[in-house]
Amino acid sequence: MTEITPFYQKNIECLSCKNSFRTTKIRSRFIKLRCHETDFRPVYQDEKINPLLYNVNVCPACGFSFTDDFNRYIVPAIKTEIQEKLSAQWTEQNFGGNRSTLEAINTYKLAILSGTLKREKSVTMAGLYLRTAWLYRSIENEEQENRFMTLAMNTYTTAYTNEDFTGMGMSETKILYLIAELQLRLQKYREAASYFSKVLSKQKNSLEPRIVEMARDRWQEMREDYRKAT
Structure with a gap:
């Protein structure tokens, strides 16, 4: 009887060159979440079985890299630009196997380049930046994080x-909270206080009371830390 492993190969079609390739994904039944950090970074019981490592699909033929959040259509003029600025410089390589954290970081950087050339929505690009920061945090590289x-x-x-x-799975409450949380982590306390206040001002109409409560907790922690420091 064949043993089922956490990893499997998924067939993908490149959004840019339409090449078909296979890349590693993780079966959901094996994913064991330990907790979420305050900026929503998921922490898994086994960091090797971490879906973040396999979120980006990298076409081995042309180098175009993307996630499920990317718009699938590329206008012809932009496709030409991708060919000139990415694919023409690409040396064929395969990220389809098991990935280390550093290899995964490289796939996110490729997706950031690809998304920039493709003119992906800001919220999609922000998600790529944030996940790259999370991976740098996991290897304790604070400068790059x-x-x-x-x-x-x-x-x-x-x-x-x-x-x-809008229409990207991100509510106003969540995006305001994330802006505030990232400002707090970057020690931009005045700006963080302003954005946490925006979240709290919307609590009556928000459909995400947990995020509102998180904002209240973080705002209170920030006030306590400031009081202790002065």
Whole structure:
């Protein structure tokens, strides 16, 4: 009898060149979540069985890299730009097997390049930056974690300002909370207080009371920390 492993191969079609390739995914039954951190980073019981490592699909033929959040259509002019600025420089390589954290970080950077060239929505790009920050946190690289948290914070702010998050599985309450939380982690206390206040001001109409409660807790923690420091 064949033993079922946590990993399996999934057939993927490249959004850019339409090449078919196989890449590793994780069976949901094997995913054991331990907790979520305050910026929603999932922490798993076994970090090797971590869906974040396999979130990005990398086409071995042309290098275009994407997640399920990407819009599947690419206009012809942009496809030409992707070919010139990414695929023409690409040396064929395969990220379809089991990935280390550093290999996964490289796939996110490829997805960030691909998403930038494709003009993906700000909220999608912010998600890529945030997940890259999470992976750097898992290997305790604080400098790079902060770099990508800053990119995520700025891009979520752009998405909120331009209302570029509707229909993307991101509520107003959640995006405001994430902006505030990332500002807090980056020690931008005044800005964080302002955005946490925006979350709390919407508590009567919010359909996500848990996030409102998280905002209240984090705002209170921030006040206590500030009081102790002064």
